[in-house]
Each structure stands twice: as C-alpha cells, then as structure tokens.
Amino acid sequence: MNPSSIPDVLVIGGGNAALCAALMAREAGASVLLLEAAPRQWRGGNSSHTRNLRCMHDAPQDVLVDAYPEEEYWQDLLKVTGGITNEKLARLVIRASSQCRDWMRRHGVHFQPPLSGALHVARTNAFFMGGGKALVNAYFRSAENLGVKIRYEAPVSRLELKDGQFVAAWVGDERIEARACVLAAGGFESNREWLRQAWGQNERGEWPADNFLIRGTRFNMGNLLKFMIEAGADAIGDPTQAHMVAIDARAPLYDGGICTRIDCVSLGIVVNENAQRFYDEGEDFWPKRYAIWGRLVAQQPSQIAYSIIDAKSVGRFMPPVFPGVRANTLEDLAAQLGLDAGAFVKTVSDYNAACQAGTFDHTTLDDCHTNGVSPAKTHWARPIDTAPFYGYALRPGVTFTYLGLKVDEHAAVHFGGQPSANLFVAGEMMAGNVLGKGYTAGVGMAIGTAFGRIAGNRAAMAAKKKQGEYRAAA
Numbered sequence: 310m311n312p313s314s315i316p317d318v319l320v321i322g323g324g325n326a327a328l329c330a331a332l333m334a335r336e337a338g339a340s341v342l343l344l345e346a347a348p349r350q351w352r353g354g355n356s357s358h359t360r361n362l363r364c365m366h367d368a369p370q371d372v373l374v375d376a377y378p379e380e381e382y383w384q385d386l387l388k389v390t391g392g393i394t395n396e397k398l399a400r401l402v403i404r405a406s407s408q409c410r411d412w413m414r415r416h417g418v419h420f421q422p423p424l425s426g427a428l429h430v431a432r433t434n435a436f437f438m439g440g441g442k443a444l445v446n447a448y449f450r451s452a453e454n455l456g457v458k459i460r461y462e463a464p465v466s467r468l469e470l471k472d473g474q475f476v477a478a479w480v481g482d483e484r485i486e487a488r489a490c491v492l493a494a495g496g497f498e499s500n501r502e503w504l505r506q507a508w509g510q511n512e513r514g515e516w517p518a519d520n521f522l523i524r525g526t527r528f529n530m531g532n533l534l535k536f537m538i539e540a541g542a543d544a545i546g547d548p549t550q551a552h553m554v555a556i557d558a559r560a561p562l563y564d565g566g567i568c569t570r571i572d573c574v575s576l577g578i579v580v581n582e583n584a585q586r587f588y589d590e591g592e593d594f595w596p597k598r599y600a601i602w603g604r605l606v607a608q609q610p611s612q613i614a615y616s617i618i619d620a621k622s623v624g625r626f627m628p629p630v631f632p633g634v635r636a637n638t639l640e641d642l643a644a645q646l647g648l649d650a651g652a653f654v655k656t657v658s659d660y661n662a663a664c665q666a667g668t669f670d671h672t673t674l675d676d677c678h679t680n681g682v683s684p685a686k687t688h689w690a691r692p693i694d695t696a697p698f699y700g701y702a703l704r705p706g707v708t709f710t711y712l713g714l715k716v717d718e719h720a721a722v723h724f725g726g727q728p729s730a731n732l733f734v735a736g737e738m739m740a741g742n743v744l745g746k747g748y749t750a751g752v753g754m755a756i757g758t759a760f761g762r763i764a765g766n767r768a769a770m771a772a773k774k775k776q777g778e779y780r781a782a783a
C-alpha cells in the first residue's frame with residue numbers, strides 16, 4: 310500500500326467513543342477512517358439510545374443545577390462498584406466530564422434540562438436534546454464536515470498486530486492499514502452465544518442468558534474484544550458483570566431502548582413465576598436500584614418476574630410503552646399472567662397484612678414498611694387492595710457488558726503490562742476499568758467521551774510519530 314494512501318488513524322466503531330476519537334484525531338491534524346459495522350440507518354450503537362451524561366460541576370452550569378463536586382461523584386462511583394474500580398482512571402473520567410460539554414456543543418450536541426420521569430438526575434446529569442440519536446447524528450455530521458472518511462457495513466473481524474503494535478484491520482477479505490488505531494467497538498452484549506457461555510447453566514439446569522433481552526444495538530458482538538484477548542491483550546472485568554435492567558418481557562430482542570423499562574417496581578410488589586416475592590422492592594430510591602433488578606430477575610426460575618401494582622400507583626411513574634395487564638380482581642390478574650391464583654392471592658394477602666400504617670411519600674425514604682413478611686419491603690409499602698390491578702411481566706434486559714481491555718490514562722491497549730505504541734481503546738470496550746460492577750446513570754457516556762477523546766488524540770500523536778518513521782526510512 311502506498312504510504313500516502315494509508316490513513317493516519319483508523320477508528321473501529323460508530324458510537325460515542327468512536328466518534329469522539331475520530332473528531333479529536335481529525336482536530337489534531339490526522340487523516341481518519343472510521344469503520345462502522347452497522348448500516349447507516351442503524352449507526353451509533355448503544356450511544357444512539359442514551360439520554361444523558363453524568364457531569365461533575367462545582368456550581369450551577371447551564372442545564373445543571375446546584376453542584377456535583379468531584380468527591381461526591383467519586384463516592385457515588387465507589388459505592389455502586391463496591392470498590393471494584395480504578396481510582397486514577399475514574400477521577401480522570403470525572404474531571405473530564407466537567408470540561409467536555411463546550412467541545413461537544415462545538416460539534417453540534419445540544420443539551421436540555423431533564424423532563425419529569427428522568428430518574429431524578431437534574432443535578433448530576435446533562436440531557437442531550439433529541440437524545441443519543443441526535444448526539445451521534447451531530448457527531449457524524451461534524452466528522453464528515455471535517456473530512457473524516459466513514460464506511461458503513463464494515464465490520465472488522467480481526468487485526469494484524471506486530472510486537473504489540475497495530476498494523477492492519479480486516480473487513481472480510483479487505484486489508485486496511487493505518488498508522489494508529491482506536492478500538493471502540495462496544496462490549497459483547499449483542500452476542501447471545503457468548504452471554505450464554507459466560508452465564509452458564511444454573512442449578513435448575515436452565516441457561517439463564519437464553520431469556521435475556523438486549524436493550525441496545527445488535528451489532529456489539531464482541532468479536533474484536535475476543536480477538537484482542539486471545540491475541541494476548543490484557544483484559545479486565547468479569548464476563549457476567551453488566552448493566553442489567555428489568556424490562557418489559559414483551560420488548561423486542563434488540564433495540565427496545567429506554568421505553569421498555571418498567572419503573573413501578575418500588576410502588577408495588579414483584580413476584581416470580583411461583584407467585585413468590587424475592588427481594589425488597591422498596592430498598593432505596595428507584596434511580597439507585599433500577600439497575601440491580603435485571604440480575605435479580607435473571608436469578609429467578611425461567612428468568613421471569615411480574616411487577617404488580619394497584620390503582621393507587623397509576624400516574625406515579627413513567628408509563629411503559631406497552632400497557633400493563635389489567636384486572637378487577639387478583640384472581641383474574643393471576644390468571645391473565647399465568648400465575649397460580651391461590652399462591653398469588655396468598656402472597657398479596659400476606660404482604661398486605663404486613664404493611665404498617667405510615668405516611669406515604671415516594672419522594673423520600675418514607676415510613677411505609679412491612680413487618681413480619683420475608684423479604685421485607687422497607688419503604689413505600691402500601692397494601693395492594695384497590696382495583697383495577699396491573700401486572701407487567703419482566704425479563705432481564707442487558708444494557709452493556711463490563712469485560713474489557715485494560716488501559717492506562719492514555720487509553721493504550723496493554724500486552725503483558727506494556728502499553729501499545731499505536732493501539733488505543735475507548736468506551737464499552739474498556740469501561741470495566743472504571744466499572745467493575747454496578748452503575749450510576751450517565752457514567753457510560755462519561756467514560757466513552759473521556760477515553761474516546763484521549764484515544765483519538767493519542768492515536769493522532771502516534772500516527773505522526775509513525776509518519777516520521779516512514780519518512781526517515783524512505
């Protein structure tokens with residue numbers, strides 16, 4: 310290949326992390342080729358489903374109210390990850406989140422104050438006007454205007470590496486060289502076979518992952534992640550750890566997005582297919598708990614559960630896209646949901662009898678709790694006694710997986726502890742460095758934006774160095 314036709318930087322992926330990398334590399338003067346596996350109409354990966362970015366700020370800033378200082382952000386991350394995080398990299402993400410919005414605006418992203426039903430994150434999270442789809446469209450437009458070359462339906466199947474350095478990528482039979490490369494091809498959440506292997510078989514002989522739904526793109530198959538791990542890149546994270554939400558069981562297998570989330574769990578009870586409760590539905594505010602319910606449902610028989618509310622809860626949560634099953638009696642509700650009516654009525658009666666009188670307030674950790682029923686419901690426990698009754702079948706919905714490649718603060722891929730000179734990684738493919746487990750809303754985009762920008766910049770620098778090497782050799 311003629312060195313002048315070789316792009317400086319090859320970016321693999323077409324979501325937020327890839328686009329941030331492509332834009333930064335181009336701004337640094339590099340020629341950039343971006344390869345997106347998806348066709349144009351499906352471009353943007355999981356990023357196109359997002360709504361917001363968690364941002365550090367020391368004082369009110371445009372759409373963000375009050376303050377959300379570095380230490381509070383860090384403590385929030387520390388808590389949700391149970392300490393399985395890299396403090397240096399996490400703080401890098403946090404600080405970057407306070408400075409990136411002007412750059413994002415320059416590339417066409419607009420922000421708006423949150424609407425109601427946005428998980429109470431007005432203080433901490435900046436919302437994208439038009440959502441993630443508008444964000445990726447703005448970035449693609451800006452990238453094209455700046456001269457980034459973009460190819461769709463270009464899934465990279467493998468790389469050519471030499472001594473820990475990137476040489477070329479393969480799309481089908483086509484070999485594409487570049488002086489440096491950024492991997493931003495997402496996690497492996499769309500790969501049901503890999504999820505199946507990772508989750509294995511449970512004690513009931515079931516393969517739980519067979520019943521998972523994928524909330525986002527179908528294109529994050531993890532083939533490059535697998536390739537890199539097999540090629541000896543240092544990996545981080547547990548393959549079963551992922552952001553997993555309980556979503557409407559009627560959601561499509563892929564790309565159901567945020568509207569399939571069921572947000573009434575803390576207002577009622579949740580039972581499994583045996584009509585038994587299995588977890589405290591009122592443990593904490595829903596924004597702090599919604600991401601544990603995917604795993605909880607995954608642990609139930611047949612990986613299904615049912616969120617049950619009565620008429621008192623209607624209007625108190627964001628209505629899901631599909632209406633709930635509605636009935637005037639508990640027996641009829643059980644019949645429509647396919648539950649044993651006797652067992653279901655007993656579970657509800659036991660729960661109702663255990664509810665202590667209190668002052669219901671869904672905006673505080675109120676004093677409405679149960680006594681003498683297991684598991685307890687510690688807040689917002691009110692009897693389910695007012696028809697009509699509603700039920701929503703729930704399935705585990707995988708948002709994104711946390712197994713990834715180990716990085717340093719320069720986003721370099723590592724082999725045997727040594728950073729690669731020209732291969733970088735960003736977004737879900739390395740989010741596990743910061744998110745060992747757990748999640749707090751808006752951190753996915755914060756990680757992708759911070760590391761995408763670093764990776765793009767570093768790749769441009771690495772390419773310039775290589776170009777110098779080419780010239781010296783000529």
Ligand SMILES: Cc1cc2nc3c(=O)[nH]c(=O)nc-3n(C[C@H](O)[C@H](O)[C@H](O)COP(=O)(O)OP(=O)(O)OC[C@H]3O[C@@H](n4cnc5c(N)ncnc54)[C@H](O)[C@@H]3O)c2cc1C
Nearest residue numbers: 323324326346354355356360361465525736737751753754
């Ligand atoms: C429904 C939903 C809502 C979410 N809401 C939020 C939110 O509000 N805030 C937040 O911070 N996070 C949110 N997230 C998480 C967020 O989407 C991710 O953390 C973030 O988008 C990851 O960005 P990424 O660029 O790494 O991956 P993606 O955006 O998924 O991009 C990966 C890209 O790589 C491409 N690709 C995959 N394999 C290959 C290959 N072999 N060759 C070439 N291209 C390939 C894909 O087509 C895709 O374009 C949400 C996720 C979902 C599913």
